[in-house]
Amino acid sequence: MSDLMxxxxxxxNALSAANNGVAIATNNATNANTEGxxxxxxxxxxxxxxxxxxxxxxxxxxxxxxxRIRASxxxxxxxxxxxxxxxxxxxxxxxxxxxxxxxxxxxxxxAQASASPTDSTLREAVVQATRDLVGGINGRxxxxxxxxxxxxxxxxxxxxxxxxxxHQLADANRIVAKSGDPAALDHRxxxxxxxxxxxxxxxxxxxxxxxxxxxxxxxxLVDGTHAATLQTSTDPTTGxxxxxxxxxxxxRDVSGQLGGTIGADITFRDTTAKKTADQLDQLAYDTAxxxxxxxxxxxxxxxTTGNKxxxxxxxxxxxxxxLAIDPTLDANASKLALGSPGGAIGDNSGGLxxxxxxxxxxxxxxxxxxxxxxxxxxxxLGSAGATAKSDNDRDQIVSDHLASLRDSLxxxxxxxxxxxxxxxxxxxxxxxxxxxSINDMLTNxxxxx
Amino acid sequence: xxxxxxxxxxxxxxxxxRNQSTVGELSNQVSTGLRxxxxxxxxxxxxxxxxxxxxxxxxxxxxxxxxxxxxxxxxSDGALSTLAGIxxxxxxxxxxxxxxxxxxxxxxxxxxxxNSLFDTAVSTANTINADGEYLFSGExxxxxxxxxxxxxxxxxxxxxAVNTGPQATxxxxxxxxxxxxxxxxxxxxxxxxxxxxxxxxxxxxxxxSLGGLVTAxxxxxxxxxxTGARMAVLETAKTAHDQLATRIQTSxxxxxxxxxxxxxxDLAKASQALSISQSVTTHxxxxxxxxx
Numbered sequence: 001m002s003d004l005m006x007x008x009x010x011x012x013n014a015l016s017a018a019n020n021g022v023a024i025a026t027n028n029a030t031n032a033n034t035e036g037x038x039x040x041x042x043x044x045x046x047x048x049x050x051x052x053x054x055x056x057x058x059x060x061x062x063x064x065x066x067x068r069i070r071a072s073x074x075x076x077x078x079x080x081x082x083x084x085x086x087x088x089x090x091x092x093x094x095x096x097x098x099x100x101x102x103x104x105x106x107x108x109x110x111a112q113a114s115a116s117p118t119d120s121t122l123r124e125a126v127v128q129a130t131r132d133l134v135g136g137i138n139g140r141x142x143x144x145x146x147x148x149x150x151x152x153x154x155x156x157x158x159x160x161x162x163x164x165x166x167h168q169l170a171d172a173n174r175i176v177a178k179s180g181d182p183a184a185l186d187h188r189x190x191x192x193x194x195x196x197x198x199x200x201x202x203x204x205x206x207x208x209x210x211x212x213x214x215x216x217x218x219x220x221l222v223d224g225t226h227a228a229t230l231q232t233s234t235d236p237t238t239g240x241x242x243x244x245x246x247x248x249x250x251x252r253d254v255s256g257q258l259g260g261t262i263g264a265d266i267t268f269r270d271t272t273a274k275k276t277a278d279q280l281d282q283l284a285y286d287t288a289x290x291x292x293x294x295x296x297x298x299x300x301x302x303x304t305t306g307n308k309x310x311x312x313x314x315x316x317x318x319x320x321x322x323l324a325i326d327p328t329l330d331a332n333a334s335k336l337a338l339g340s341p342g343g344a345i346g347d348n349s350g351g352l353x354x355x356x357x358x359x360x361x362x363x364x365x366x367x368x369x370x371x372x373x374x375x376x377x378x379x380x381l382g383s384a385g386a387t388a389k390s391d392n393d394r395d396q397i398v399s400d401h402l403a404s405l406r407d408s409l410x411x412x413x414x415x416x417x418x419x420x421x422x423x424x425x426x427x428x429x430x431x432x433x434x435x436x437s438i439n440d441m442l443t444n445x446x447x448x449x
Numbered sequence: 450x451x452x453x454x455x456x457x458x459x460x461x462x463x464x465x466x467r468n469q470s471t472v473g474e475l476s477n478q479v480s481t482g483l484r485x486x487x488x489x490x491x492x493x494x495x496x497x498x499x500x501x502x503x504x505x506x507x508x509x510x511x512x513x514x515x516x517x518x519x520x521x522x523x524x525s526d527g528a529l530s531t532l533a534g535i536x537x538x539x540x541x542x543x544x545x546x547x548x549x550x551x552x553x554x555x556x557x558x559x560x561x562x563x564n565s566l567f568d569t570a571v572s573t574a575n576t577i578n579a580d581g582e583y584l585f586s587g588e589x590x591x592x593x594x595x596x597x598x599x600x601x602x603x604x605x606x607x608x609x610a611v612n613t614g615p616q617a618t619x620x621x622x623x624x625x626x627x628x629x630x631x632x633x634x635x636x637x638x639x640x641x642x643x644x645x646x647x648x649x650x651x652x653x654x655x656x657x658s659l660g661g662l663v664t665a666x667x668x669x670x671x672x673x674x675x676t677g678a679r680m681a682v683l684e685t686a687k688t689a690h691d692q693l694a695t696r697i698q699t700s701x702x703x704x705x706x707x708x709x710x711x712x713x714x715d716l717a718k719a720s721q722a723l724s725i726s727q728s729v730t731t732h733x734x735x736x737x738x739x740x741x
Contacts, residue, residue, distance in 0.1 A: 032453075032454075032455055033455065086489070087487075087489065090487050090488055090489055091487065094487050094488065098499070100499055100502070100503050101502060101503065101506055103503075104502075104503045104506035104507050104510070105506055105510075107507055107510065108506060108507060108509065108510020108511070108513075109510070111507075111510050111511050111514045111611070111612040112510060112513055112514055112517070114514075114611065114612060115514045115517050115518055115609075115611040115612070115621065116517065116578075116580035116581075116582060117590075118580070118581065118582055118590055118591055119580040119581060119582075122580070343588065344587070344588035344589045344590070344605060344607065345588070345589065345590060345591050345592075346582060346586070346587070346588040346589060346590030346591065346609065347588045347607070348588075348609055348610075348611075352610065352612060352618060355612050356616075358507060358615055359615045359616055371500075371503045372500065374503075375496055375499045375500055375503065376496070378488055378499075379488055379492055379495060379496040379499070381488065381489075382487065382488020382489045382490075382492040382495055382496075383488070383489075383492040384489075385487075385488065385489030385492075386488075386489045386490075386491075386492050388489075389489060400463070403456075403459075404450070404452075404456065407452070407453055407455065407456040407459075408450050408451045408452065408453075408456075409451075411451075411453040411455055411456055412453060412455065413451075413453035413454050413455070414453075414454055414455070414737075415454055415737075416453075
């Protein structure tokens with residue numbers, strides 16, 4: 001009788017193990033579409049006294065692969081954001097008439113007015129072309145500034161989100177340390193991946209099982225259950241936000257250490273778009289200086305010299321946004337200086353000299369013509385855009401490949417889980433019958449006694 | 450490699466998405482006719498095309514200058530032609546008036562004709578161009594160049610150069626100094642002097658004017674020849690502009706525009722690929738449906 005009782009106990013254990021298997025398979029199947037879910041496994045162990053018991057629930061995951069996925073997420077987010085920002089600015093800067101075309105239009109008008117220097121209509125056309133150029137450069141400067149401001153706003157929105165994720169990661173470390181639950185590990189991975197997408201960096205699992213998150217420059221954002229504070233502060237010089245890590249009473253500027261979406265926006269704001277803004281400022285400065293120098297040496301219709309076409313920019317910095325047509329010329333086209341000092345009223349040698357600026361290398365330290373510089377500042381942005389697109393394509397391929405690898409290892413195949421479920425159900429049915437048979441035998445035995 | 454059903458759907462959907470994106474890009478190219486619509490599509494090609502557009506704009510501007518210069522020279526040549534006719538008539542009248550047997554009254558009649566010719570000549574020499582400038586005043590272009598009474602020239606000898614290209618200029622005006630002693634004889638005063646001599650029955654002056662009028666005829670012929678040469682230069686420049694405009698357009702087309710046949714073919718292929726990938730996605734979803 002005691003043997004029958006132990007057989008009944010063995011059946012009960014086996015039923016419990018089969019039910020655990022059913023639970024795991026069901027859980028896997030129901031999470032087939034859950035992002036970041038790693039399929040769970042359960043080990044069955046034969047008992048020393050006979051029968052079977054289910055071991056602890058595990059998950060199919062590779063720490064090395066997860067590390068690469070996190071790094072890839074940061075890189076992909078960085079190149080995606082970079083490409084989007086550059087593409088938007090590129091679209092803006094190529095809409096309507098470009099500065100290069102406005103410049104060449106000005107030169108064309110000067111050539112036409114020079115052919116009939118006393119013609120007031122042609123003079124007015126030059127003044128209007130000058131106004132158009134000024135409006136174009138001012139407008140482009142505003143568009144670049146707006147793109148940089150937009151990036152700054154995004155930084156301001158994303159940094160608090162990253163700070164929140166850092167604290168969530170520290171909390172996840174605490175939960176993992178306490179429970180070791182596979183779902184908690186998945187949750188931590190998900191948070192770390194989101195954090196990597198925002199700030200780049202690298203996360204590694206320490207021997208104690210905690211995930212440590214470091215920024216690219218080495219600053220520790222999350223150490224075990226402790227998270228440093230990621231925050232923004234306004235740079236008094238630029239007026240833009242800088243990213244800081246505050247920890248233990250020490251605050252460090254980590255703007256240069258960030259990757260991911262935030263790093264992409266910082267790089268776009270402070271490097272790519274800044275370069276465009278600087279080139280535009282240089283172009284505005286060079287244009288105003290070159291035209292003013294020649295124009296001042298020429299004689300206006302009234303014989304006066306020293307007249308300007310543009311309000312002289314005080315410095316290269318800000319020249320594009322501050323560029324303005326000279327108010328005297330704006331009000332009176334006869335101040336357009338197309339003659340030479342002491343020349344007759346129909347002398348056009350000054351106009352010819354102004355037109356010669358079209359082919360003179362007066363821009364970028366005497367290395368480019370003004371029109372070439374106008375083409376180059378958008379072209380350089382296009383080159384950066386092409387590089388970003390190429391980087392993004394590469395990162396997407398890497399990300400897809402890693403997703404395949406992860407899915408191969410950790411993904412849930414519903415057919416597979418249904419098969420397992422059927423297997424566990426069959427086992428459960430068989431054990432149930434076995435237990436029922438033992439129970440019948442026990443009942444018969446008891447009745448016969 | 451283990452591939453889950455979830456991954457199979459992802460792969461099929463990604464392939465369909467890629468093909469849809471390709472169809473979108475190619476459709477955009479076919480509809481706009483542009484392979485490069487923004488710098489990042491092909492930075493080198495975009496910059497080259499943009500420089501060509503700048504060249505085209507400058508070429509268009511200087512082409513209009515050439516047209517205006519040519520029109521001015523045509524107007525100048527027309528005026529010189531009129532003057533040449535007047536000088537020929539004056540010479541004929543001078544020959545007629547130089548006849549010793551001619552009476553003072555007859556010479557008075559000739560003087561009247563010569564005065565009329567002088568007025569017409571001065572008026573012609575003071576012709577104003579469409580842009581409001583005097584054709585023959587040199588650079589003193591807003592001042593009437595020839596005195597209405599004496600025919601004396603008050604303009605200057607400067608000829609105006611205009612831009613015919615980014616680094617090229619050509620003369621496009623005819624200064625009235627060519628009608629003065631600087632070019633041979635002072636033509637208009639000579640006609641006035643002849644008219645006065647006829648009026649005063651001054652045979653000696655009439656005789657001496659004949660040689661001057663012959664010189665004037667040659668002088669105007671030479672001046673018209675110079676004007677014609679300048680017109681020819683501008684016509685050559687105009688032809689060069691037209692050819693350059695065509696070359697620039699070709700260069701832009703080669704750099705950033707699509708090969709229509711190739712693009713249409715690529716679009717057809719991409720559309721077919723999209724259709725296939727959509728069918729595959731549908732098939733995969735049917736295969737993986739729980740009912741199966």
